Amino acid sequence: MSTSSKKNVGFISLGCPKALVDSERILTQLKLDGYEIVPTYEDAEVVVVNTCGFIDSAKQESLDAIGEAISENGKVIVTGCMGKGNDAEVIKELHPKVLSVTGPAAYEEVVGAVHEFVPHTPVHDPYTDLVPPQGVKLTPRHYAYLKISEGCNHRCSFCIIPAMRGDLVSRPIGDVMSEAEGLVRAGVRELLVISQDTSAYGIDVKYRTGFWNGRPLKTRMQALCEALGELGVWVRLHYVYPYPHVDNVIPLMAEGKILPYLDIPFQHGSPSVLKRMKRPAAAEKSLERIARWREICPDITLRSTFIVGFPGETEQDFEVLLDFLQEAQLDRVGCFQYSPVAGAAANDLPDAVPEEVKQERWERFMALQQQISADKLQAKIGSEIDILIDAVDEQGAIGRSTADAPEIDGKVYLNGATDLQPGDMVRAPVTGADEYDLWAG
Numbered sequence: 001m002s003t004s005s006k007k008n009v010g011f012i013s014l015g016c017p018k019a020l021v022d023s024e025r026i027l028t029q030l031k032l033d034g035y036e037i038v039p040t041y042e043d044a045e046v047v048v049v050n051t052c053g054f055i056d057s058a059k060q061e062s063l064d065a066i067g068e069a070i071s072e073n074g075k076v077i078v079t080g081c082m083g084k085g086n087d088a089e090v091i092k093e094l095h096p097k098v099l100s101v102t103g104p105a106a107y108e109e110v111v112g113a114v115h116e117f118v119p120h121t122p123v124h125d126p127y128t129d130l131v132p133p134q135g136v137k138l139t140p141r142h143y144a145y146l147k148i149s150e151g152c153n154h155r156c157s158f159c160i161i162p163a164m165r166g167d168l169v170s171r172p173i174g175d176v177m178s179e180a181e182g183l184v185r186a187g188v189r190e191l192l193v194i195s196q197d198t199s200a201y202g203i204d205v206k207y208r209t210g211f212w213n214g215r216p217l218k219t220r221m222q223a224l225c226e227a228l229g230e231l232g233v234w235v236r237l238h239y240v241y242p243y244p245h246v247d248n249v250i251p252l253m254a255e256g257k258i259l260p261y262l263d264i265p266f267q268h269g270s271p272s273v274l275k276r277m278k279r280p281a282a283a284e285k286s287l288e289r290i291a292r293w294r295e296i297c298p299d300i301t302l303r304s305t306f307i308v309g310f311p312g313e314t315e316q317d318f319e320v321l322l323d324f325l326q327e328a329q330l331d332r333v334g335c336f337q338y339s340p341v342a343g344a345a346a347n348d349l350p351d352a353v354p355e356e357v358k359q360e361r362w363e364r365f366m367a368l369q370q371q372i373s374a375d376k377l378q379a380k381i382g383s384e385i386d387i388l389i390d391a392v393d394e395q396g397a398i399g400r401s402t403a404d405a406p407e408i409d410g411k412v413y414l415n416g417a418t419d420l421q422p423g424d425m426v427r428a429p430v431t432g433a434d435e436y437d438l439w440a441g
């Protein structure tokens with residue numbers, strides 16, 4: 001999402017811990033949508049009041065808060081326990097200027113109202129966004145993205161993120177964990193850890209010790225994974241680089257604490273291309289590392305992305321990449337043809353690859369990977385898998401296995417399973433497969 005022109009939202013949260021959970025969920029989504037949460041009426045373009053309707057004094061406090069927000073700011077969205085039944089009518093009568101009134105846990109409606117009254121169309125930018133384009137929509141409430149840092153210390157030659165967002169700034173681990181806990185309390189069953197470089201978490205603060213529920217925790221990927229692993233939900237790691245210390249989190253995957261899934265953007269397999277790309281961990285022996293991870297956790301799913309046709313990529317470089325792909329046997333792979341991004345250092349590199357060569361390499365790459373992916377999925381037929389249900393229609397349920405991140409990986413179809421709900425977790429044998437998706441039931 002574009003964060004260049006952030007829109008400001010004020011937020012007043014009243015009431016019990018359950019209301020607070022709703023507030024956290026709404027705030028997380030607003031921040032992901034590119035809104036900034038501000039502490040003063042003055043700076044806010046709209047104010048959300050999450051009310052409490054438990055007892056009369058709480059109701060009065062809520063009504064007072066709404067009145068104050070209207071007189072100080074003017075644009076007010078009301079939600080929470082007072083937003084249903086008779087109480088909702090009382091609010092509308094007393095404060096007719098209120099823009100919208102909804103009840104508790106109305107995340108989608110509240111976020112929708114903010115978008116309506118303070119329009120902010122986040123433009124998906126494939127060069128800088130962490131969340132896939134579909135994620136710009138409201139994430140279904142059973143999974144959520146957990147952003148652990150902003151910015152990046154690397155300087156990959158094709159990327160403009162460091163220029164736009166600056167160097168790495170890790171969020172305090174206590175804040176990240178509290179947000180994660182809040183999301184889980186609000187019904188989230190899968191947390192997707194995102195950042196520009198998840199393996200670098202904490203480097204900027206020298207792995208400072210933070211606190212979560214009074215317990216000391218290092219600002220470090222391993223400590224974060226251990227703590228997240230205690231929350232009892234799926235934890236999926238995105239944007240990890242193959243540094244040696246990543247080996248330390250693989251046992252957590254083997255023990256079932258976090259999902260056996262790593263999203264590692266390798267981008268290429270040829271050392272000379274990686275060098276020109278200035279990729280982090282380019283000197284690491286990625287294939288050896290992968291073999292080691294599979295030794296520790298044989299079920300690990302590896303997802304990656306690659307770029308073909310980077311300036312100076314020779315036929316020999318490309319063949320090295322195909323060999324890498326063949327040997328790495330990655331489960332999920334995306335491939336892009338290189339295209340220059342305004343402002344990126346790679347634009348000055350010589351030996352641009354002609355468009356038709358890029359296309360031809362892309363096709364060869366995809367043909368090989370499709371075969372690998374199809375074979376890997378075929379091998380799953382007959383095995384039992386856990387499936388998190390994303391959607392249900394009249395034909396059945398559609399979910400994902402531990403090997404599938406939402407929006408970017410495959411799906412699992414459960415034909416006829418119309419009695420399930422989004423967010424349900426089921427276990428079923430795999431009955432069929434194609435290049436990307438599975439059928440189970």
Ligand code: SF4
Nearest residue numbers: 152154156159161196
């Ligand atoms: S690691 Fe490279 S590609 Fe990723 S954000 Fe940093 S500079 Fe950009």
